[in-house]
Amino acid sequence: MKIWLAEFIGTFALLFAGVGAIASGAEGLAVAFAFGLTVAVMIASVGGISFAHFNPAVTVGFFVLGRINFWQLLLYWSAEFFGATAAIFLLQFFYGAERLASVNYGITQLAPDVSPFVGVGIEAVLTFFLFFVIASCVLQQHPQPGLYIGFTVTLCAIAGGALTGASMNPARSFAPALAANIWAHHWVYWVGPILGAIIAALVAKFLWQEKRHAS
Secondary structure: OHHHHHHHHHHHHHHHHHHHHHHOOOOHHHHHHHHHHHHHHHHHHHHHHHOOOOOHHHHHHHHHHOOOOHHHHHHHHHHHHHHHHHHHHHHHHHHOHHHHHHOHHHOOOOOOOOOHHHHHHHHHHHHHHHHHHHHHHHHHOOOOHHHHHHHHHHHHHHHHHHHHOOOOOHHHHHHHHHHHOOOOOOOHHHHHHHHHHHHHHHHHHHHHHHHHHHO
């Protein structure tokens, strides 16, 4: 129950702060920092309880690393999707449906010149960087993982925000899509992040676990 609640709170905070920044009229750079800083502070808050996934793709990555089992994966997913959805509907209550609708509830969507398959590639690369940093912090036991991971989220959001919205997170894309009832190319935001996390987990295992065994 503690893990579920920690993941619920962390994912709730991520969507509440990030989409709240969008609804407040913040520009791209400010939105990127809103997401990145939220990740950093929530890792500091609950990372000791749940390892602070806040992202179903990250949870898949931890599953590939062998850090959680399948039933734990489902537990994490339920908390992440419930947390994200609760944040969006509470934002609607606070900000009003009209303001949230004016920004399409902060949905992630492809730029007009980005095809769905290119979008998958972009999301996969961005999530690869994100989970590679996460896995490296975990496997090398960095003392300040929130700092590195929060900055990674921010950098990826700056790099890919104009192309795909830089979701890197199926829950971050699902909750706004549900509220707005806009599902165009939604599959991109599942396939790309999960693919990127799986590849990053395999590369991190090869680099760091093999290195530890050799030493």
